[in-house]
Amino acid sequence: MRIGILETGHPPERLGGRFPSYGAMVETLIGDGHHFARFDVTAGRWPEAPETFDAYVVTGSPASVYDPIPWVEDLLSFLRDLDPSTKLVGLCFGHQALAQAFGGRVERSTRGWGLGLHGYDVVERAPFMDEAERIAIPVSHQDQVVTLPPGARVLAGSAFTPYGVLTYADRPALSFQCHPEFAPDYARALTQGHRAGEANPDLVQGALASLEAPHDSTRVAGWIRRFLRG
Numbered sequence: 686m687r688i689g690i691l692e693t694g695h696p697p698e699r700l701g702g703r704f705p706s707y708g709a710m711v712e713t714l715i716g717d718g719h720h721f722a723r724f725d726v727t728a729g730r731w732p733e734a735p736e737t738f739d740a741y742v743v744t745g746s747p748a749s750v751y752d753p754i755p756w757v758e759d760l761l762s763f764l765r766d767l768d769p770s771t772k773l774v775g776l777c778f779g780h781q782a783l784a785q786a787f788g789g790r791v792e793r794s795t796r797g798w799g800l801g802l803h804g805y806d807v808v809e810r811a812p813f814m815d816e817a818e819r820i821a822i823p824v825s826h827q828d829q830v831v832t833l834p835p836g837a838r839v840l841a842g843s844a845f846t847p848y849g850v851l852t853y854a855d856r857p858a859l860s861f862q863c864h865p866e867f868a869p870d871y872a873r874a875l876t877q878g879h880r881a882g883e884a885n886p887d888l889v890q891g892a893l894a895s896l897e898a899p900h901d902s903t904r905v906a907g908w909i910r911r912f913l914r915g
Contacts, residue, residue: 689738690723693778694746700874707744710866714906727756740772740913743779749828750785761786775860777826783860789834796845798881799824801892805841805849813911820901822863823872859912865905872896
């Protein structure tokens, strides 16, 4: 399978280049057996022939999908213009971008920052999922999907993030508000010194403590692989 990775963000400079790119994290999450190509869309790099890819993954980003940033607007148009049979996977910002592109709405959440390890309860089981009733995955987000796009179905969520995992009835798309691609060491490094700590140091300390618990990123990676194969 040919998979295009649309890189919409990068690990922050304060981490000193100690971690791989978000595109590399996605490749590790999905695993071998595919042809990957990365496109830094923040720098205006886009696939020359979008139809040659079987699937696209949209990464996380510090940007907001509702900001009037040229590359963000280009991304939403790119997603809308794709052949509707193209498989799509969205992670955090990518989750929000898919929702915004296909008729939903994303806003700054009144619940504040989501940081650390968050749990989502499974509310609908898709064929590519396993028997899990709950998943715990690292998160780092302030925005959330607040209105579902037409045809979107909620697979998992929580009181903090009701629309945590989405799939679509009218196109092969799957998206997660969480970050299954974040390894524990990166999730901890990202959380340490997080700007949310300026207003709420206890939030960051609690998030760091939560990241010591077991997580389900490997399980969710299996969901994504089976979704792509299906």
